[in-house]
Amino acid sequence: MDALQRIYYAIGLLAYSVAKADGEIQKEEKERLQNILLEEFKNGYADTDISEIIFEILRKDRQNYETAYGWAINELKVCSHKLTPEIKLHLLAVMNKVAKAFPPVTYNEEIVMNKLETDIQKL
Structure with a gap:
């Protein structure tokens, strides 16, 4: 994978992590998350099929959100x-949309989002 593919692979992992933080990911939730990713990256370089594959692999392996x-x-x-300030801001904005996709935002989702904001600043 090149650097840009790695970024989008990480976005898929983060979307899974945020969605999984409040428990099991339901089919409707997964579809809504896919739509968010499609909308956010329709003019970009991401292949949102990557996130679909990631979700399926992680779901089947029963990975927890921390992992x-x-x-x-x-x-x-x-x-x-390759993480420009613009990419970092976009990544955080997308993950906020993921967290808010199925209200309310839970305590665990808030923890993941706060940790992400801190970790992104360090990169």
Whole structure:
């Protein structure tokens, strides 16, 4: 994978992590998350099929949100040289939409989002 692919792989992992933080990901929730990613990256370079694949693999492997989050941050560290301030802001905005996709935003989702904001600033 090149650096840009790694960023979008990490976005898929983060979307899974945020969505999973409040419990099981329901089919309707997954579809709404896919629509958010499609809308956010329709003019970009991301292949949202990547997020679909990631969701399926993580769901089948029953990964918890903490593990998925850790993997995402590791991917972002590897390609941090490509993380512009604009990409960082967009990533945070997308994850906020993911967290708010199924109200209310839970305590665990808030924890993940706060941690992400802190971790993104360090990259």
